[in-house]
Amino acid sequence: MRRFDTRRQSLDEIRAALRRPLLWDVPVTGRARATLDRLFGPGTTPLEAVRRILDSVRREGDAALVRWTRELDRVEMPPGELWVGAERLQAAASDPSLASLVPPLRAAAAAIERFHRRQAPAPVFEESAPGIQVGWWPRPVRRAAVYVPGGLAPLLSTVLMGVIPARIAGVEEIVVATPPPVHPGILLAARLAGADRVLQVGGAQAVAALAYGTESVPPVDVIVGPGNLFVQLAKREVVGIVGIDALAGPSEVVVMADGEAPSGWIAADLVAQAEHAPDAAAILVSDSEPLVEAVLAAIERELSTLARGDLARSALEAWGAAIVCRSLDPEGVELVSTIAPEHLEVVAQDAIALAGRVRSAGAIFIGPHSPVALGDYAAGSNHILPTNGTARFASGLGVHTFVRASAMVHASPRGLAGMAGTVQALASAEGLEAHARSIAVRLEADDRRGGERR
Ligand SMILES: NC(=O)c1ccc[n+]([C@@H]2O[C@H](COP(=O)([O-])OP(=O)(O)OC[C@H]3O[C@@H](n4cnc5c(N)ncnc54)[C@H](O)[C@@H]3O)[C@@H](O)[C@H]2O)c1
Numbered sequence: 108m109r110r111f112d113t114r115r116q117s118l119d120e121i122r123a124a125l126r127r128p129l130l131w132d133v134p135v136t137g138r139a140r141a142t143l144d145r146l147f148g149p150g151t152t153p154l155e156a157v158r159r160i161l162d163s164v165r166r167e168g169d170a171a172l173v174r175w176t177r178e179l180d181r182v183e184m185p186p187g188e189l190w191v192g193a194e195r196l197q198a199a200a201s202d203p204s205l206a207s208l209v210p211p212l213r214a215a216a217a218a219i220e221r222f223h224r225r226q227a228p229a230p231v232f233e234e235s236a237p238g239i240q241v242g243w244w245p246r247p248v249r250r251a252a253v254y255v256p257g258g259l260a261p262l263l264s265t266v267l268m269g270v271i272p273a274r275i276a277g278v279e280e281i282v283v284a285t286p287p288p289v290h291p292g293i294l295l296a297a298r299l300a301g302a303d304r305v306l307q308v309g310g311a312q313a314v315a316a317l318a319y320g321t322e323s324v325p326p327v328d329v330i331v332g333p334g335n336l337f338v339q340l341a342k343r344e345v346v347g348i349v350g351i352d353a354l355a356g357p358s359e360v361v362v363m364a365d366g367e368a369p370s371g372w373i374a375a376d377l378v379a380q381a382e383h384a385p386d387a388a389a390i391l392v393s394d395s396e397p398l399v400e401a402v403l404a405a406i407e408r409e410l411s412t413l414a415r416g417d418l419a420r421s422a423l424e425a426w427g428a429a430i431v432c433r434s435l436d437p438e439g440v441e442l443v444s445t446i447a448p449e450h451l452e453v454v455a456q457d458a459i460a461l462a463g464r465v466r467s468a469g470a471i472f473i474g475p476h477s478p479v480a481l482g483d484y485a486a487g488s489n490h491i492l493p494t495n496g497t498a499r500f501a502s503g504l505g506v507h508t509f510v511r512a513s514a515m516v517h518a519s520p521r522g523l524a525g526m527a528g529t530v531q532a533l534a535s536a537e538g539l540e541a542h543a544r545s546i547a548v549r550l551e552a553d554d555r556r557g558g559e560r561r
Pocket residue numbers: 138139140142143156179180255256257258259260262265286309310311312333334335336337338354355356357358383384387449490491492493494
């Protein structure tokens with residue numbers, strides 16, 4: 108883990124060192140780099156590759172999905188099998204080897220459902236002036252797709268986090284998209300959550316199919332869900348053709364802890380997010396140097412026992428940081444606010460007040476008994492959250508993600524007459540005579556009819 112200390116370095120220096128590259132500037136290494144070089148030519152950037160994938164799916168449809176699935180996922184998928192068949196979904200639901208997954212999935216689903224029901228936006232109607240009613244009428248989108256990552260781990264909990272809010276919003280058709288081979292637990296979760304279909308295509312090619320449509324994939328209105336660099340870049344490219352949720356990329360956690368925090372628990376929470384992906388970020392901010400030392404030692408012990416220890420270690424080496432600061436407030440608060448992390452854990456005296464002082468974070472976990480893993484699975488809050496500083500302006504997924512609203516206006520003849528002067532004055536000021544006319548023709552007609560201005 109990189110080490111920083113505000114007693115020896117300025118906050119600006121530390122901020123600059125911690126800054127993550129923007130999504131389209133993220134350097135790719137290792138296998139991902141080799142794949143890009145092989146398929147698209149040496150030095151191709153992820154954004155260039157994503158644009159090529161999107162373009163080919165738009166032009167060639169299913170044939171491109173089959174080709175990219177072969178090249179990127181190494182799975183041979185005939186066009187007729189892009190959707191998981193009903194029998195396979197049914198089989199997952201009655202698979203005895205998955206039976207022990209049913210109670211935890213149901214418990215998590217119930218908590219997510221209970222909490223998200225409270226988020227359903229209610230219509231607003233009111234009289235804004237005598238005889239003028241205005242309204243805000245939220246309605247669900249017709250079709251939504253939930254992307255469920257499957258490259259490094261089959262995130263079956265993500266199925267619940269995406270599908271349940273869409274269902275509560277009232278979306279007519281909800282599809283799940285995930286890379287093949289699809290883990291049967293994802294199929295089981297899709298059934299339990301109420302998804303209509305599962306598309307066994309992943310990466311940028313899935314986003315392209317869902318945005319543009321292909322022979323066998325109808326286009327959707329909204330594409331949501333977490334995923335790696337390629338998935339998030341693709342989502343960003345198709346904005347405007349479809350709606351998206353936030354850019355929910357590689358996982359992040361920042362833990363703010365004082366000297367009393369249990370070092371072993373903090374270490375476990377940092378490693379937990381680091382085990383998601385080699386580009387996950389885990390950062391400790393503390394006003395206690397002994398605590399930082401104890402956490403670093405505990406991380407080493409954790410890594411040596413975990414199956415995904417090597418993966419977590421590479422994430423911690425590349426994107427991890429331990430920062431000793433003179434104070435949690437204001438110094439720690441200032442640093443964390445500029446990071447705007449996906450997850451923030453606060454394990455310190457006055458944790459609630461301290462958390463309240465941080466300007467931006469996708470989800471906040473307060474106190475020593477609130478590890479991020481609770482929110483990842485079953486607390487009821489959503490785990491599809493903005494990353495890479497985008498919590499400055501974006502929120503996690505919720506029922507609102509699947510809803511857009513129509514504004515409504517109804518006026519009586521008297522209401523129109525009462526507001527006419529205001530509208531005509533503003534229309535004239537803008538030089539838009541026809542706007543003013545659209546009011547005048549009505550007033551004149553009403554006058555001719557003899558005062559219909561009730
Ligand atoms: N922010 C959140 O809310 C949140 C929640 C859960 C998971 N996550 C993150 O989601 C990510 C999941 O990533 P993943 O890789 O496991 O699964 P993924 O499904 O997102 O990505 C796998 C797909 O990426 C594509 N791909 C891989 N290498 C490629 C290359 N070189 N060129 C083009 N396409 C390529 C392939 O099509 C593959 O099917 C992790 O980073 C995890 O931290 C974030």
